[in-house]
Amino acid sequence: MSARVRAADVAVGTELPERVYPVTRADLVRYAGASGDLNPIHWSDRVATSVGLPGVIAHGMLTMGLAGRAVSDWAGDPAALVEYQVRFGRPVVVPDDDTGAEVTVRGRVAAVLDEGRVRVDLTVTSGGEKVLSLARAVVRLS
Amino acid sequence: MALDAGLVGRSYPPSAVYEVGRVKIAEFAAALGSSDPVHLDVEAARAAGHPDVVAPPTFAIALTLSAAGVVVADPDVDLDYSRVVHGEQRFVHHRPIRAGDRLVATPTIEAVRSMGGSDLLTTRVDVTTEDGEPVCSATSLLVARGEG
Numbered sequence: 577m578s579a580r581v582r583a584a585d586v587a588v589g590t591e592l593p594e595r596v597y598p599v600t601r602a603d604l605v606r607y608a609g610a611s612g613d614l615n616p617i618h619w620s621d622r623v624a625t626s627v628g629l630p631g632v633i634a635h636g637m638l639t640m641g642l643a644g645r646a647v648s649d650w651a652g653d654p655a656a657l658v659e660y661q662v663r664f665g666r667p668v669v670v671p672d673d674d675t676g677a678e679v680t681v682r683g684r685v686a687a688v689l690d691e692g693r694v695r696v697d698l699t700v701t702s703g704g705e706k707v708l709s710l711a712r713a714v715v716r717l718s
Numbered sequence: 719m720a721l722d723a724g725l726v727g728r729s730y731p732p733s734a735v736y737e738v739g740r741v742k743i744a745e746f747a748a749a750l751g752s753s754d755p756v757h758l759d760v761e762a763a764r765a766a767g768h769p770d771v772v773a774p775p776t777f778a779i780a781l782t783l784s785a786a787g788v789v790v791a792d793p794d795v796d797l798d799y800s801r802v803v804h805g806e807q808r809f810v811h812h813r814p815i816r817a818g819d820r821l822v823a824t825p826t827i828e829a830v831r832s833m834g835g836s837d838l839l840t841t842r843v844d845v846t847t848e849d850g851e852p853v854c855s856a857t858s859l860l861v862a863r864g865e866g
Contacts, residue, residue, distance in 0.1 A: 610749035641776040657775040661808035
């Protein structure tokens, strides 16, 4: 767990450390089991291509979860995220190899609210393309 | 095939009780690659001010996805699930989910609309303890893409 960020230490424009998370097919299987989302587009190329996808894609909720992890690791407490929302844009295609895909999370404090809360706007990309839009979290800092 | 606007506001009965286990929280955290001890170690969670290990902020989806499925399974909800993609997701947390919680999930249809041949359904699932303490709300936008 990282040290807690204090509200007094942040201002509009404060940037979160950039995080890069690898996502492999094994990660998709693990997330499917943990979340109960067994949709085969997240593990079967046959099914994924039959519905017009280029191949197996990551669960949108896995991408959202990874971006949330970047925020809670920065804030120092997962309970600090009091609101969190995303729009799923482009899918993260995960090739069937040892390296998989990468999800890159950048964040910036966009607004300072009351009661030690700040709004963090996130930019989440994979292969240079934005995969989430309107991704923002309200974080309560100590 | 448009969704009936009269569905807005329709609520469904609360789910069966979902008991949150420490192992499930650890499993979900591991699936996000997190080794934050507040997910894994009761003593670390208590040292951080929590009564037990706490779940990652998107953990509620493990309950709310199936609760939203109740809406999609409603015969009055004319949505072609084979064409559905997850458009948006939002969580509002009143407090973190933690091990030992006994939760119920109550779905409501918040909005329906059509856009460019696609049907859009917004569901909100309110998660409370079985005693009625608010824990979180999860709002999902499901998009059934139009043919062609």
